Amino acid sequence: MVTIQDVAKAAGVSAMTVSHVINHHPHVRSETRARVLQAITDLDYRVNVAARNLRTGRTGTIGLGVPEIDRPYYGQLAAEIIKAAARHNLKVAIEQTGASREGELDALALSRNRLYDGLILSTVGLGPADTDLLKIDYPMVILGERIFDGPVDHVAMPNVEGARAATAHLIERGCRRIALIDGAPGEEVDVSSLRHDGYREALREAGIPVDPRLLVPIGELTMEQGAAAAQRVSESGAGVDGAFCVTDTVAIGAMRGFADAGMRVPQDVRVIGFDNIAEGAYTVPSLSSIDPDHALMAGTAVGFLVKRLAEMGKNKQVAREFISRFSVVARESTG
Amino acid sequence: MVTIQDVAKAAGVSAMTVSHVINHHPHVRSETRARVLQAITDLDYRVNVAARNLRTGRTGTIGLGVPEIDRPYYGQLAAEIIKAAARHNLKVAIEQTGASREGELDALALSRNRLYDGLILSTVGLGPADTDLLKIDYPMVILGERIFDGPVDHVAMPNVEGARAATAHLIERGCRRIALIDGAPGEEVDVSSLRHDGYREALREAGIPVDPRLLVPIGELTMEQGAAAAQRVSESGAGVDGAFCVTDTVAIGAMRGFADAGMRVPQDVRVIGFDNIAEGAYTVPSLSSIDPDHALMAGTAVGFLVKRLAEMGKNKQVAREFISRFSVVARESTG
DNA sequence: ATGAAAGCGCTAACAC
DNA sequence: GTGTTAGCGCTTTCAT
Numbered sequence: 001m002v003t004i005q006d007v008a009k010a011a012g013v014s015a016m017t018v019s020h021v022i023n024h025h026p027h028v029r030s031e032t033r034a035r036v037l038q039a040i041t042d043l044d045y046r047v048n049v050a051a052r053n054l055r056t057g058r059t060g061t062i063g064l065g066v067p068e069i070d071r072p073y074y075g076q077l078a079a080e081i082i083k084a085a086a087r088h089n090l091k092v093a094i095e096q097t098g099a100s101r102e103g104e105l106d107a108l109a110l111s112r113n114r115l116y117d118g119l120i121l122s123t124v125g126l127g128p129a130d131t132d133l134l135k136i137d138y139p140m141v142i143l144g145e146r147i148f149d150g151p152v153d154h155v156a157m158p159n160v161e162g163a164r165a166a167t168a169h170l171i172e173r174g175c176r177r178i179a180l181i182d183g184a185p186g187e188e189v190d191v192s193s194l195r196h197d198g199y200r201e202a203l204r205e206a207g208i209p210v211d212p213r214l215l216v217p218i219g220e221l222t223m224e225q226g227a228a229a230a231q232r233v234s235e236s237g238a239g240v241d242g243a244f245c246v247t248d249t250v251a252i253g254a255m256r257g258f259a260d261a262g263m264r265v266p267q268d269v270r271v272i273g274f275d276n277i278a279e280g281a282y283t284v285p286s287l288s289s290i291d292p293d294h295a296l297m298a299g300t301a302v303g304f305l306v307k308r309l310a311e312m313g314k315n316k317q318v319a320r321e322f323i324s325r326f327s328v329v330a331r332e333s334t335g
Numbered sequence: 336m337v338t339i340q341d342v343a344k345a346a347g348v349s350a351m352t353v354s355h356v357i358n359h360h361p362h363v364r365s366e367t368r369a370r371v372l373q374a375i376t377d378l379d380y381r382v383n384v385a386a387r388n389l390r391t392g393r394t395g396t397i398g399l400g401v402p403e404i405d406r407p408y409y410g411q412l413a414a415e416i417i418k419a420a421a422r423h424n425l426k427v428a429i430e431q432t433g434a435s436r437e438g439e440l441d442a443l444a445l446s447r448n449r450l451y452d453g454l455i456l457s458t459v460g461l462g463p464a465d466t467d468l469l470k471i472d473y474p475m476v477i478l479g480e481r482i483f484d485g486p487v488d489h490v491a492m493p494n495v496e497g498a499r500a501a502t503a504h505l506i507e508r509g510c511r512r513i514a515l516i517d518g519a520p521g522e523e524v525d526v527s528s529l530r531h532d533g534y535r536e537a538l539r540e541a542g543i544p545v546d547p548r549l550l551v552p553i554g555e556l557t558m559e560q561g562a563a564a565a566q567r568v569s570e571s572g573a574g575v576d577g578a579f580c581v582t583d584t585v586a587i588g589a590m591r592g593f594a595d596a597g598m599r600v601p602q603d604v605r606v607i608g609f610d611n612i613a614e615g616a617y618t619v620p621s622l623s624s625i626d627p628d629h630a631l632m633a634g635t636a637v638g639f640l641v642k643r644l645a646e647m648g649k650n651k652q653v654a655r656e657f658i659s660r661f662s663v664v665a666r667e668s669t670g
Numbered sequence: 671a672t673g674a675a676a677g678c679g680c681t682a683a684c685a686c
Numbered sequence: 687g688t689g690t691t692a693g694c695g696c697t698t699t700c701a702t
Contacts, residue, residue, distance in 0.1 A: 003695060014673045019697060027671050049450050050394065051695035053385035054678050060450075061396075061428060068414055070613070075410035079403055082431055091450070093396060093428040096417055112381050115395075115426070223617040256617045278405070282558040282591040284619055338679055349689045354681055362687050386679035389694050 002045045011039035022047060061091040062305060063116040065107035067099035067124055071249060072277040074122065077143075080298030081120060088306050090117070099220075101125035111138040118305045124191060139308035141301045145191055153308065153320045155301040159191060162290040162326045163198025164205075166272045167244050169288065171206045173334050175242030175270050177214060178203070181229045181254055182246035184217040192221075195246050195274060213238040221246060226253025227260065234261035234269075241269055242334075248273035248280050248289050255283065255333065271333040285332035297324045337380045346374035357382060396426040397640060398451040400442035402434035402459055406584060407612040409457065412478075415633030416455060423641050425452070434555075436460035446473040453640045459526060474643035476636045480526055488643065488655045490636040494526060497625040497661045498533025499540075501607045502579050504623065506541045508669050510577030510605050512549060513538070516564045516589055517581035519552040527556075530581050530609060548573040556581060561588025562595065569596035569604075576604055583608035583615050583624050590618065590668065606668040620667035627661045635659075 004022075008015040013036060020028050021036040028036075039045070053059050064081055066074040082092045093116060097103030104125050111119055118139030126133075131150040134140070141153045170178050180199045183192030203210055216233050218225040226245060230253070233240050243258075245251035251273030255265050263269045265285055273280065276291035300322045311317055339357075343350040348371060355363050356371040363371075374380070388394050399416055401409040417427045428451060432438030439460050446454055453474030461468075466485040469475070476488045505513050515534045518527030538545055551568050553560040561580060565588070568575050578593075580586035586608030590600050598604050600620055608615065611626035635657045646652055 001695095004697095005695080015695090016673055016697080017671085020672085023697085029671065032671080044447075046447050046449070048389070048695050049448055050385060050388035050392075051678095052697080054383070054389045054680085054694090055696045055698080057385075057678085059385065069404065069417065070407070070410040070414035072405070072407060072410070072614075075405040075407070078429070079405035079431065082404065082429055091428050091430075093426050094413070094417055095426075096414065112379075113384055114381070115384050223613070227617060252614070253617050256619055256621070259619045279407075279558070279587070279614060282562060282588050284591055284594045286591070336679090339681095340679080350679090351681075351689055352687085355688085358681085364687060367687080383679050386694095387681080389678090389696085390680045390682080392694080 001048075002043045003048070004045070006043055007036065007039045007045045010043060011036045057114075058117050058309075059115065060089065061093055061116050062302075063095055063107065063110060063119045064092050065095040065097050065104065065119060065121040067103075067122065068096055069094055072279055073247065073249065073275045076277060077122070077294055077298055080295050081302060084299045084302035088302065090302075090306075097121075097125070099124050101127075101130070105130075105133065108133060108136075111136055111140065117309055120301050120305060139305055139312065141304045141308075143297070143301050145194070151319045153304040154322070155297050155304065156321070156323045157191075157292045157297070158323055158326045159194035160198040160201070162274060162292065163195035163244065164202040165198075165326070165328050166274060166288075166290050167199045167202035168206070169328050169330065169334060170242040170244060170270055170272055171202065171208070173242075173266075173270055176208060177211070177239045178208075178242040178244060179214045179216055179230075179233045179238075179240045180244055180246075181216045181218060181226060181233075181250055183221055184219055192217075192246050195244075199244055211238065214240060218250070221250050223249055223253030223256065226250035227257035228253075230254035230257025230263075231261045234258060234263050243269060243271045245271065245273045248275045248277045248287060251287055251289070251333075252279065252283055255285070255287070265333050266335045270335075276329050280329075281331070283333075285335070288331045288334040289329050290326050291329050292324045292326045297322075300324075336383075337378045338383070339380070341378055342371065342374045342380045345378060346371045392449075393644075394450065394452050395424065396428055396451050397637075398430055398442065398445060398454045398456075399427050400430040400432050400439065400454060400456040402438075402457065403431050404429055407614055408582065408584065408610045411612060412457070412629055412633055415630050416637060419634045419637035423637065425637075425641075432456075432460070434459050436462075436465070440465075440468065443468060443471070446471055446475065452644055455636050455640060474640055474647065476639045476643070478632070478636050480529070486654045488639040489657070490632050490639065491656070491658045492526075492627045492632070493658055493661045494529035495533040495536070497609060497627060498530035498579065499537045500533075500661070500663050501609060501623075501625050502534045502537035503541070504663050504665065504669060505577040505579060505605055505607055506537065506543070508577075508601075508605055511543060512546070512574045513543075513577040513579060514549045514551055514565075514568045514573075514575045515579055515581075516551045516553060516561060516568075516585055518556055519554055527552075527581050530579075534579055546573065549575060553585070556585050558584055558588030558591065561585035562592035563588075565589035565592025565598075566596045569593060569598050578604060578606045580606065580608045583610045583612045583622060586622055586624070586668075587614065587618055590620070590622070600668050601670045605670075611664050615664075616666070618668075620670070623666045623669040624664050625661050626664050627659045632657075632659045 276289040280287035615622035
């Protein structure tokens with residue numbers, strides 16, 4: 001293995017000078033720099049990342065904690081985050097939390113190992129009760145929900161407003177018996193309950209009462225459970241004519257479930273989701289959705305983290321917060 | 336920061352003993368071990384991973400190079416690989432190669448930085464011409480295609496056989512004018528050309544001539560291009576009554592394209608894909624596919640890599656190779 | 671503009 | 687079963 005010493009010897013300088021060249025420090029004569037660069041090329045020298053890490057305390061890698069990387073929404077988010085991180089010369093390691101509080105706490109615990117320079121954590125299981133656990137001196141950005149008051153950076157979706165707009169969109173299209181297919185209510189203030197609030201707001205504004213028979217909670221936000229929920233509400237005799245699904249994944253499942261129940265989308269029942277995953281444009285019928293601008297969220301989250309990294313050791317700054325914009329994407333499923 | 340020395344002092348032993356305890360070395364008196372563990376707990380000690388890396392030359396992280404993590408197939412593969420790696424206490428960092436030869440070469444180049452202990456690379460752009468570039472002394476597993484003769488481990492799909500079975504399935508269901516929607520032919524022996532071969536074999540076995548008008552190459556294996564291709568072949572007057580799509584993603588797009596062209600699936604045209612991504616079970620109609628057993632492939636790839644890691648420094652072993660099994664998943668799209 | 675010294679925290683090799 | 691020594695490759699500090 002070629003070390004910085006070998007390069008120094010070959011270039012007739014000290015290891016320090018080689019280090020200066022590698023790290024683009026200014027005070028190196030250009031003639032010296034050229035000699036060093038030549039030696040680096042000749043010997044095919046590569047910095048030993050582990051040694052640099054030990055010395056600098058940085059690893060050049062950030063962690064990304066998501067429920068499961070194979071869910072389309074998180075895959076698309078991860079793709080954007082990896083690209084944004086690359087612009088800052090940061091690598092991204094993926095942790096799968098399994099959408100559980102325990103998994104998310106495990107991801108948090110990693111921070112203490114200083115395996116990564118920072119962590120972007122997409123929470124769905126943690127709640128306000130866990131605020132204290134987030135009070136760690138470690139660069140971290142919580143992604144997805146805005147549920148903690150603690151001094152931690154957030155990049156959030158416009159959950160309530162987006163859900164209200166989605167529901168209002170169905171109402172505009174003539175729906176009056178709108179089902180809400182969302183996560184089972186828990187004690188945590190999570191994505192489902194925020195979108196649940198938006199649904200209720202839109203109904204109230206339109207003067208439509210909430211019918212409990214149209215509230216269909218599911219245990220997991222999967223296509224499978226979305227399909228089962230749609231079938232259940234179709235056959236319940238509640239007279240459903242629209243469905244707001246808490247995520248696109250659930251919505252795609254729901255469209256499948258309605259088809260199985262003999263309901264046509266959008267003629268018999270209109271369906272809208274949330275997230276605007278890429279697949280939604282290609283389903284039959286194509287899926288209307290709320291687009292929270294993934295790329296903007298991903299870029300902002302990485303930007304927040306990079307700022308935190310730069311601030312390490314300095315006085316703690318106030319928590320940054322960003323709530324993404326959204327737009328209603330009307331496609332065939334609400335046509 | 337608490338170091339191993341601090342723990343040693345607190346426990347009244349040497350740093351070496353603490354190290355032995357941490358690394359589960361056998362020859363430590365259980366009474367001593369207990370004292371050390373107590374000190375670790377009391378001080379909330381964490382190993383400094385960077386220091387350990389420098390000393391051992393291992394990082395505990397492997398790289399996974401995929402075209403794009405937001406494509407369902409790669410997301411599902413990555414999820415399995417992360418789980419399999421976790422069983423060996425390995426973290427996974429994701430590199431996106433953009434499905435280009437350059438991106439894949441970049442991922443390969445990372446090996447020289449020794450940033451990861453090894454690399455699992457899902458190739459779609461590299462070809463036999465790049466064999467020499469793979470002759471590096473670095474633990475690596477090529478995933479997805481079996482196209483190199485070099486001394487590098489492979490985990491491959493049954494591409495030709497799977498494609499033949501998919502096409503044969505369409506023929507069984509009565510199709511005679513079967514379109515092939517696959518990647519544009521290049522010089523590389525890539526996934527498309529292998530599945531192309533399988534398609535031709537099945538037609539030959541059934542005595543059906545290949546009609547060039549039914550061969551629809553696309554530039555990128557996306558839903559968008561799948562949709563465009565389906566529309567094109569529908570409107571070409573070639574009388575298509577079936578379509579084998581090189582991936583499920585393309586097939587989902589193709590079903591959309593057929594719908595846009597006024598063709599009903601499966602009544603007017605039957606469609607089958609390849610990969611059996613989770614979404615295929617929930618499309619309307621649900622998508623028939625070839626299931627190459629992702630979990631088995633992922634587990635085998637990680638297993639190969641772990642074996643290579645264990646062999647580092649020893650004599651080079653012969654390249655391992657594994658070709659996954661497959662099954663035909665018949666759903667509504669070929670009903 | 672360049673370099674000498676020191677040491678980041680850990681563990682392999684060996685001694686006892 | 688436990689401890690001593692040495693050093694992994696790099697960069698911070700400070701000197702010149």
